[in-house]
Amino acid sequence: xxxxxxxxxxxxxxxxxxxxxxxxxxxxxxxxxxxxxxxxxxxxxxxxxxxxxxxxxxxxxxxxxxxxxxxxxxxxxxxxxxxxxxxxxxxxxxxxxxxxxxxxxxxxxxxxxxxxxxxxxxxxxxxxxxxxxxxxxxxxxxxxxxxxxxxxxxxxxxxxxxxxxxxxxxxxxxxxxxxxxxxxxxxxxxxxxxxxxxxxxxxxxxxxxxxxxxxxxxxxxxxxxxxxxxxx
Numbered sequence: 001x002x003x004x005x006x007x008x009x010x011x012x013x014x015x016x017x018x019x020x021x022x023x024x025x026x027x028x029x030x031x032x033x034x035x036x037x038x039x040x041x042x043x044x045x046x047x048x049x050x051x052x053x054x055x056x057x058x059x060x061x062x063x064x065x066x067x068x069x070x071x072x073x074x075x076x077x078x079x080x081x082x083x084x085x086x087x088x089x090x091x092x093x094x095x096x097x098x099x100x101x102x103x104x105x106x107x108x109x110x111x112x113x114x115x116x117x118x119x120x121x122x123x124x125x126x127x128x129x130x131x132x133x134x135x136x137x138x139x140x141x142x143x144x145x146x147x148x149x150x151x152x153x154x155x156x157x158x159x160x161x162x163x164x165x166x167x168x169x170x171x172x173x174x175x176x177x178x179x180x181x182x183x184x185x186x187x188x189x190x191x192x193x194x195x196x197x198x199x200x201x202x203x204x205x206x207x208x209x210x211x212x213x214x215x216x217x218x219x220x221x222x223x224x225x226x227x228x229x230x231x232x
Contacts, residue, residue: 017030019051022124030042030051034055034071035064040232048229052226055222076221076223079202079217079219080218084191090213093176093177100141101140107140113150117171129166136156139154141153141155141185145176155198160196162193163199165200179209
């Protein structure tokens with residue numbers, strides 16, 4: 001286990017677990033096979049905080065019968081992938097522009113825009129995202145509509161793939177092409193880093209948009225939620 005500027009990371013026994021420094025919803029995640037022993041291990045790691053366990057289809061099918069009966073039904077969501085070299089950058093509609101956030105003033109605008117959609121507190125949002133931006137190399141993207149900050153995204157360029165996160169659009173600016181503009185910028189940064197793929201996690205509602213851009217469902221994932229002080 002090691003500390004990374006407020007985050008705690010557990011990487012052992014074929015598990016990867018992240019503990020956020022803040023208690024905003026949907027932040028503590030575990031990846032890897034789920035068993036009773038590993039559940040006990042994660043309960044100890046997270047203490048009295050809720051967490052979420054992500055399983056592939058194969059890992060979900062491998063859950064033992066008794067344990068499977070005790071777990072709440074998971075939320076299913078797709079992982080979507082696009083090949084960078086075959087993707088096409090679409091021209092943004094008139095009035096839509098995007099920038100890569102590079103200074104503290106733009107970062108504050110990015111935060112204000114994102115929390116208008118996510119509904120988190122500013123303090124919690126900063127505690128969650130600042131380490132990802134300042135120390136993990138994530139790049140915030142800010143999208144404007146007629147000069148008004150209206151949407152956000154964030155991209156992390158890894159060794160072979162770019163991960164796209166923090167997609168948000170203010171309610172009054174939805175269905176105007178802002179999500180596509182955000183994806184365009186993220187993919188362009190991935191191209192500059194000579195990466196092969198970009199990947200994102202979608203809601204069921206977002207599949208149509210991402211399919212239109214060129215993303216394909218690569219696999220289905222399952223999220224099991226565990227409340228604070230859960231008992232098995």
